Amino acid sequence: MITFRLLSDDHPDLAHSPLLRAALLTLQYTRDHGAIGLTQTKAFKRAFVHWAVEHFDWPGSSAEEMFRYNKVINEYEFPPLEVLHYLLITLRLARHFKGEFRLTKRGAEMAQAPGKLFAELIPFYVLQIDHASYARFEERPFGKWDVWMNVINVEADHGTTERALFEAFYGEEHDWDNDGWREMAAFSSCVLRPLEWAGMLVQTHEERGAKYVHHVFKTPLWRSTLMLDTDDMLRPVSVQ
Structure with missing residues (x-):
């Protein structure tokens, strides 16, 4: 919910x-x-x-x-x-x-x-x-918002990567440099980008060799406005 x-x-x-x-x-x-x-x-x-x-x-x-x-x-x-x-x-x-x-x-x-x-x-x-209607490709990722947002709520609580989030839903075999890039592009366009435009997620980019790693973080707005079933699974931020 x-x-x-x-x-x-x-x-x-x-x-x-x-x-x-x-x-x-x-x-x-x-x-x-x-x-x-x-x-x-x-x-x-x-x-x-x-x-x-x-x-x-x-x-x-x-x-x-x-x-x-x-x-x-x-x-x-x-x-x-x-x-x-x-x-x-x-x-x-x-x-x-x-x-x-x-x-x-x-x-x-x-x-x-x-x-x-x-x-x-x-x-x-x-x-x-329908976020695919204005995306670069017409592909739509398999899944629904209740699952996506509840999993992201936990996986991105202390930061994660776009690749790790995709893997949490669809497995390890997909990547940007193999045939799975279209599925990753659909997930990015139809799930991550809408949440970023809404202000719930923010992405940063890090260059590692010839590749860019996309880091994904929840914004304070995610925490202040959303109530999700997985909230009780979140770990408190440790204070050093």
């Missing part, structure tokens, strides 16, 4: 969520400007896409990196914004009206309520969205 605690609007751990930060910025921008212009295909116009790239401070997608090779960026070229756009419309926090993206009454209320917005946005994003 997965339960999300409701956090107060000023809870400091909410700052760990890139997706929540982006949602708040988008809602507040729309509130302050009245609306955001849409293209004929109902995507955000480039002016706002550029603003989002500059202000979201998205992990691994800084404005400097994004604009280094592309002076013009469309919504589909900035996946976090494309996913967020879909989420805000689906959750009825915003709507399309006469070629514009506008807030609903609920959306305007959520723009100033981070704790409530997190409770509305993040469980739906993590547990209900």
Whole structure:
């Protein structure tokens, strides 16, 4: 069973969520400007896409990196914004009206309520969205969120690696340099990345020879917001 605690609007751990930060910025921008212009295909116009790239401070997608090779960026070229756009419309926090993206009454209320917005946005994003739909490959990992999150809760409690997590679920025979790389890519894209975008996990990268080792850690937000069946299996952090 997965339960999300409701956090107060000023809870400091909410700052760990890139997706929540982006949602708040988008809602507040729309509130302050009245609306955001849409293209004929109902995507955000480039002016706002550029603003989002500059202000979201998205992990691994800084404005400097994004604009280094592309002076013009469309919504589909900035996946976090494309996913967020879909989420805000689906959750009825915003709507399309006469070629514009506008807030609903609920959306305007959520723009100033981070704790409530997190409770509305993040469980739906993590547990209900088809994450393969915006991943590089269409493969979906075998499994379900209740198992994934309860195992990660224990395995990553004091830090682990992406490879070790994959092995805990699917065995040792898969690796990035053999035929199992597609299964590992699906697990990374559909399980680890959504949790990282939500702010529950953080990954660091270490170069070892010709390979990169991906380390995975639970953030304080994981610990403050999640209640899981495996919580009673966690070992306390030892103090030297």
